Amino acid sequence: MLPIQRLFGPFFLSAGIAHFAIPKPFQSMVPDYLPAHRELVQVSGVVEGVAGIATMVPRTRRWGRLLSIATLVAVFPANVNMALHPEKYPVPGGRAALIARLPLQGLLIWWAAKAE
16 A cells, blocks of 8 residues: 555646546636636646646655645635635535635645655
8 A cells, every 4th residue: 555645646636637627616616806717727737737746756756745735825715715605615514514624725735745
């Protein structure tokens, strides 16, 4: 079994691919005050994919970690937006679930920092 640190790169790469495979949920997360939702989702998908790959390559791992962390920080406003407008995001658990997922971003940042 692979250590959890080695799973971050594939996880982040998969998240990046999902931005293209199922873009609508990601586009709906973009706060209304930002323009070009589709393009922002595409750019963040490419960045997540590149960061995920970079964390899997020893030579670029440090850069990949930093890019992953920067990306997670950059998309945090989308998570806050969801928590502030739960009526737009029908998820099991509603507002409580959306608020509870906010600290997950910190966990993902920690995971990115420890990626191997």
